[in-house]
Amino acid sequence: MNDQVAIQGLHHVTAIAGDPQRNVRFYTEILGLRLVKRTVNFDDPGTYHLYYGDSHGRPGTLLTFFPWPQARPGRVGAGQVAATAFTIPVSALDYWQGRLRAHGISVERIAPRFGEEEVVLSFQDPDGLELELVAHPRAEERPGWPEGPIPPEYALRGLHAVTMLEAIAEPTLRFLVEGMGFRLVQEEGDRVRLAVGAGGPGAWVDLRVDPRMSRGRVAVGTVHHVAWRVRNEAEQGAWRTRLQALGLYVTPVMDRKYFRSIYFREPGGVLFEIATDPPGFTVDEAPERLGTGLMLPPWLEPLRAEIEAALPPLMISTI
Numbered sequence: 013m014n015d016q017v018a019i020q021g022l023h024h025v026t027a028i029a030g031d032p033q034r035n036v037r038f039y040t041e042i043l044g045l046r047l048v049k050r051t052v053n054f055d056d057p058g059t060y061h062l063y064y065g066d067s068h069g070r071p072g073t074l075l076t077f078f079p080w081p082q083a084r085p086g087r088v089g090a091g092q093v094a095a096t097a098f099t100i101p102v103s104a105l106d107y108w109q110g111r112l113r114a115h116g117i118s119v120e121r122i123a124p125r126f127g128e129e130e131v132v133l134s135f136q137d138p139d140g141l142e143l144e145l146v147a148h149p150r151a152e153e154r155p156g157w158p159e160g161p162i163p164p165e166y167a168l169r170g171l172h173a174v175t176m177l178e179a180i181a182e183p184t185l186r187f188l189v190e191g192m193g194f195r196l197v198q199e200e201g202d203r204v205r206l207a208v209g210a211g212g213p214g215a216w217v218d219l220r221v222d223p224r225m226s227r228g229r230v231a232v233g234t235v236h237h238v239a240w241r242v243r244n245e246a247e248q249g250a251w252r253t254r255l256q257a258l259g260l261y262v263t264p265v266m267d268r269k270y271f272r273s274i275y276f277r278e279p280g281g282v283l284f285e286i287a288t289d290p291p292g293f294t295v296d297e298a299p300e301r302l303g304t305g306l307m308l309p310p311w312l313e314p315l316r317a318e319i320e321a322a323l324p325p326l327m328i329s330t331i
């Protein structure tokens with residue numbers, strides 16, 4: 013794939029939560045992300061879709077959730093994302109370890125990865141979703157949210173990488189490299205790191221292989237899909253054609269209001285999305301108002317009263 017249409021890195025990661033209120037509290041008050049959009053799952057408007065990110069919800073900073081309060085817990089296994097990582101500055105490591113512990117969260121500082129380059133704090137959100145904060149020298153390339161609840165010098169700097177778990181490496185590895193333009197950059201133990209676009213924090217995927225691992229189950233506390241960035245709809249169209257030529261089933265382009273999306277599965281089973289950078293989260297709310305209203309796409313607006321009545325109430329602290 014030529015550089016003109018190269019994938020730029022992670023756009024967002026979407027996971028399943030249980031109680032939406034608990035989810036909002038954890039990600040805004042403890043992790044200090046900004047709730048940049050409160051909407052519904054366009055494919056299931058009885059469910060919220062909550063987007064967290066940096067000050068503007070820039071692609072590459074977004075973790076989003078479908079809260080399914082009645083659903084059972086999922087299980088991480090082969091063909092799934094095993095951990096979602098955010099970048100933090102190296103100077104923020106002790107701050108975050110202390111902060112998470114002070115909130116009663118069990119956090120583990122695991123052995124540095126890739127030599128001494130990455131120090132990782134590993135913990136779970138209230139639904140059991142595996143998260144990591146990775147202290148990295150390149151964290152300063154992206155800004156923290158200056159108005160957030162965390163001192164900006166310690167704030168999360170966007171997605172770092174996702175770790176995919178597979179029972180067999182080869183089909184996924186080959187697809188990422190030959191099909192999607194990733195390149196192998198590091199290898200350590202059972203972990204292989206691939207980069208895309210310019211590489212670096214936010215443009216990495218780690219592959220972990222465990223042949224004994226059975227398939228997982230996507231439900232509460234697990235990742236639903238991983239979205240990769242392209243710059244515009246023309247590039248997305250080129251990817252759709254290319255992926256179909258490789259024999260994959262790729263969905264038609266879907267209007268997600270804040271971006272356009274296509275979906276397909278990588279050979280190991282992880283659901284992938286390719287999402288456009290534009291138009292972004294300020295398309296229907298001013299930057300200073302992001303996340304304050306329940307926003308609906310035009311085709312669901314006529315059903316607003318029914319949708320609002322069916323959704324569980326949500327208290328949003330406006331920071």
Ligand code: ZN
Nearest residue numbers: 026237239285
């Ligand atoms: Zn998505």
